[in-house]
Amino acid sequence: MKTLRLVWIYPDLLSTYGDRGNALVLERRARLRGLPAEVTEVNSDQRVPADGDVYLIGGGEDVPQTLAARRLIADGGLREAVARGAVLFAVCAGYQVMGHEFGGSDGEPVAGLGLLDMHSARAEPRSVGEIVADVDPALGVPRLTGFENHQGHTKLGPQARPLSRTILGTGNGDGTEGAYQGRVVGTYLHGPALVRNPGLADLLLTWAAGELPPMPPESETLAARLRDERLAAVTPQP
Amino acid sequence: MDSSYREGGRPRLPVRAKIATMAGGTAARVSRMAGRDGSVIGGIVGLRLEPGLLSMLAQGRQVALVTGTNGKTTTTRLITAALGVLGQEVASNAFGANMEAGLTSALSRAPDATMAVLETDEKYIPAMIAATRPRVVVLLNLSRDQMDRAAEIWLLARRWREALASAPGCRVVANADDPLVAWAASGAREVTWVAAGQRWREDSWCCPNCGAHLRRDGDDWSCHECSNRRPPVSWVLADEVMIDPSGIARQIELALPGRANRSNAVVALAAADAFGVKVPSGLRALRTVTSVAGRYTQVRRRGTELRLLLAKNPAGWLEALDVLAPAPVPVLLAVNAQGPDGRDTSWLWDVDYRRLRDRTVLVGGERRIDLAVRLEADEVPFRLVNDLDEAITMAREPVIEVLANYTAFQQYRAVLGRTE
Ligand SMILES: [Zn+2]
Numbered sequence: 001m002k003t004l005r006l007v008w009i010y011p012d013l014l015s016t017y018g019d020r021g022n023a024l025v026l027e028r029r030a031r032l033r034g035l036p037a038e039v040t041e042v043n044s045d046q047r048v049p050a051d052g053d054v055y056l057i058g059g060g061e062d063v064p065q066t067l068a069a070r071r072l073i074a075d076g077g078l079r080e081a082v083a084r085g086a087v088l089f090a091v092c093a094g095y096q097v098m099g100h101e102f103g104g105s106d107g108e109p110v111a112g113l114g115l116l117d118m119h120s121a122r123a124e125p126r127s128v129g130e131i132v133a134d135v136d137p138a139l140g141v142p143r144l145t146g147f148e149n150h151q152g153h154t155k156l157g158p159q160a161r162p163l164s165r166t167i168l169g170t171g172n173g174d175g176t177e178g179a180y181q182g183r184v185v186g187t188y189l190h191g192p193a194l195v196r197n198p199g200l201a202d203l204l205l206t207w208a209a210g211e212l213p214p215m216p217p218e219s220e221t222l223a224a225r226l227r228d229e230r231l232a233a234v235t236p237q238p
Numbered sequence: 239m240d241s242s243y244r245e246g247g248r249p250r251l252p253v254r255a256k257i258a259t260m261a262g263g264t265a266a267r268v269s270r271m272a273g274r275d276g277s278v279i280g281g282i283v284g285l286r287l288e289p290g291l292l293s294m295l296a297q298g299r300q301v302a303l304v305t306g307t308n309g310k311t312t313t314t315r316l317i318t319a320a321l322g323v324l325g326q327e328v329a330s331n332a333f334g335a336n337m338e339a340g341l342t343s344a345l346s347r348a349p350d351a352t353m354a355v356l357e358t359d360e361k362y363i364p365a366m367i368a369a370t371r372p373r374v375v376v377l378l379n380l381s382r383d384q385m386d387r388a389a390e391i392w393l394l395a396r397r398w399r400e401a402l403a404s405a406p407g408c409r410v411v412a413n414a415d416d417p418l419v420a421w422a423a424s425g426a427r428e429v430t431w432v433a434a435g436q437r438w439r440e441d442s443w444c445c446p447n448c449g450a451h452l453r454r455d456g457d458d459w460s461c462h463e464c465s466n467r468r469p470p471v472s473w474v475l476a477d478e479v480m481i482d483p484s485g486i487a488r489q490i491e492l493a494l495p496g497r498a499n500r501s502n503a504v505v506a507l508a509a510a511d512a513f514g515v516k517v518p519s520g521l522r523a524l525r526t527v528t529s530v531a532g533r534y535t536q537v538r539r540r541g542t543e544l545r546l547l548l549a550k551n552p553a554g555w556l557e558a559l560d561v562l563a564p565a566p567v568p569v570l571l572a573v574n575a576q577g578p579d580g581r582d583t584s585w586l587w588d589v590d591y592r593r594l595r596d597r598t599v600l601v602g603g604e605r606r607i608d609l610a611v612r613l614e615a616d617e618v619p620f621r622l623v624n625d626l627d628e629a630i631t632m633a634r635e636p637v638i639e640v641l642a643n644y645t646a647f648q649q650y651r652a653v654l655g656r657t658e
Binding site for chain 2: 011012013015016017018019020021024025028043044045061062063064067129130147149190191192195222223225226229
């Protein structure tokens with residue numbers, strides 16, 4: 001069986017807080033289904049390989065975010081991979097980088113990769129806290145639970161669709177959260193967003209590997225318990 | 239010189255500041271009688287009456303400010319111990335109240351102390367430099383910490399750099415092995431560079447000056463796109479040995495465990511040196527420190543020895559996991575996510591737990607399920623526990639290592655009946 005190639009882009013620049021979790025979750029969920037998977041970390045002084053299956057990019061501060069955007073545009077590997085149909089999951093600062101532009105450290109617009117049809121800008125106040133959002137029904141993914149910590153608002157253009165609608169939290173700033181376009185998914189759920197959202201992890205794996213064999217049920221118990229605990233802690237009880 | 243300066247002593251406080259100090263002292267006593275620790279309330283009351291109180295209280299004293307993401311409380315304690323050999327009273331906020339009110343309280347409580355060693359929150363360094371005009375500023379390390387409320391660290395490094403560049407007559411004692419710290423300190427006029435090591439590197443793979451991926455070779459680092467590089471050091475930590483600027487090597491032999499504390503000790507001696515403390519006597523004083531605000535304490539409960547370790551962020555956990563007694567000694571890990579801990583548990587994913595695979599791991603704290611999912615991903619077997627006693631019952635071993643983050647640690651200490 002072909003090994004699923006997970007590529008984590010620029011952990012040296014964009015890995016503020018637990019971003020490794022997304023690579024670990026995808027690898028584990030593939031492995032438990034008998035799908036061999038390997039994670040490749042690509043630092044900012046290396047070329048981004050164009051032959052990966054799933055690409056991951058995480059969060060970071062303003063200066064590293066701007067540096068990462070410049071390097072990714074100059075490198076071209078990620079754009080080529082996405083054009084080929086590879087899956088991309090972009091978080092927080094990495095999410096903003098995938099749009100046409102975002103706000104730099106002094107609020108000035110910085111060019112992004114344009115893989116998601118959207119514009120981001122800095123916005124007061126900083127959005128910090130638990131976030132809950134209902135995913136676009138077309139994707140068949142259960143309600144999202146996570147933590148957001150960002151200072152940006154994002155406006156989607158006609159090519160990108162909102163990933164979800166917020167129940168709690170800020171997300172894009174207009175009642176929606178995240179975006180998807182083809183096989184590119186972005187979200188403000190920061191850090192290890194896939195840990196509490198195994199459904200979203202499986203969507204990415206399905207896009208990359210086709211229909212997935214089932215996981216041993218006991219391997220799902222803890223993640224489900226965490227998910228339920230967090231949702232119960234922050235959503236008003238009926 | 240100020241006209242209120244007393245011959246050979248501390249300057250006299252203006253009347254308003256005196257009243258503010260007295261009111262603060264009263265509030266602190268009332269608070270202590272009510273069973274609270276009183277280490278901040280005095281400062282809060284005093285500052286409300288006299289906003290300039292801290293700078294008035296600091297005037298005429300030799301102040302050392304100690305900051306960094308990890309090791310502030312311990313290093314403050316160690317420098318205080320080293321300065322003790324000079325035979326004079328030293329003011330200090332020994333219990334970690336490290337913002338303006340805590341510093342103010344510490345100085346109010348010790349009106350006659352001519353020296354002060356003050357732990358200072360990373361964000362407040364610029365303001366506290368302006369208020370206390372320190373003789374020494376100690377920069378330990380800089381890494382991710384409670385991101386939901388702390389400033390971003392590249393930004394923090396830039397603020398330190400600006401504040402230090404404009405601080406006259408101040409000596410900076412800085413860890414040359416941490417690129418962010420080194421960059422922040424290199425704007426200062428006088429720097430004592432210490433090779434204190436850097437265990438956690440996830441926040442400094444790139445050059446803080448230009449952003450290029452840094453070249454690293456052991457503890458050495460340099461940027462290939464700008465001139466930023468590790469500065470030449472005069473104090474060195476090499477495993478168990480320290481080398482001072484005269485080239486003499488000595489075994490450190492602390493009572494406190496771990497590499498991180500040896501690193502804190504070398505930095506402390508470099509800071510104490512600026513106050514005239516000689517290395518041999520300073521080092522002897524450091525060896526007498528056995529516990530810092532309850533950390534590293536050993537407590538007996540129901541026939542089991544509990545060794546308490548506090549760590550608040552991924553860099554701290556990484557260091558703490560190094561300090562654990564070897565397997566098969568069981569370990570209890572406990573995590574909360576209250577305000578002081580940071581409400582976000584994402585940081586758990588930045589720590590590598592795989593080295594715990596060969597021992598009994600117990601998982602407690604209010605966010606134990608978050609930690610359990612993390613351990614599951616690293617294939618570390620564990621058992622969930624509701625409290626300390628359940629952990630003792632389950633482990634059935636003479637010794638348990640307890641590693642907890644801030645409020646989880648405080649909760650365990652309260653159960654153990656110590657509220658130092
Ligand atoms: Zn550079």
